[in-house]
Amino acid sequence: xxxxxxxxxxxxxxxxxxxxxxxIKGAFKAHLVEWVEKYLILKHGKKQAExxxxxxxxxxxxxxxxxxxxxxxxxxxxxxxxxxDSKALMKVYLLAIEGHVxxxxx
Numbered sequence: 425x426x427x428x429x430x431x432x433x434x435x436x437x438x439x440x441x442x443x444x445x446x447x448i449k450g451a452f453k454a455h456l457v458e459w460v461e462k463y464l465i466l467k468h469g470k471k472q473a474e475x476x477x478x479x480x481x482x483x484x485x486x487x488x489x490x491x492x493x494x495x496x497x498x499x500x501x502x503x504x505x506x507x508x509d510s511k512a513l514m515k516v517y518l519l520a521i522e523g524h525v526x527x528x529x530x
Contacts, residue, residue, distance in 0.1 A: 444507045448507055448510045448511060448514070449505070449507070449510060452510055452513070452514055452517075453505060453510055456517070457500070457513075457517070460480075460521055460524075460525055460529075461473070461477065463525060464476050464477065464524065464525075476524050477501070478499075479524070480499065480500070480520045480521055480524065481498065481499020481500060481501055482499065483499075483519070483520040484496050484499045484500050484513070484516055484517070484520045485497050485498060485499050487516050492515075493512070493515060493516065494508070494509070494512030494513075494515075496509075496512075496513070500513055500517070500520075518530055
């Protein structure tokens with residue numbers, strides 16, 4: 425490997441965690457948000473799940489303006505999520521899904 429000529433180089437200290445893609449987008453958006461949507465569809469059917477997701481969006485949109493909280497007037501169903509959007513939604517999402525998913529999830 426390329427580190428043969430660098431005896432002080434330790435490959436494991438050179439690798440760094442990509443917080444945006446591995447934690448924020450991976451664990452939150454790709455796992456939790458999509459899991460909640462799939463769970464609601466399996467449990468309630470597509471039509472009722474859409475109503476519940478609309479309620480979740482309304483809860484997110486109804487978050488009171490407060491320093492440090494981003495306001496999402498249309499909820500969380502928008503096409504392109506930025507890292508800042510994901511971080512801001514993480515602060516309010518669990519409260520928005522409470523009552524719609526098992527308590528153990530929240």
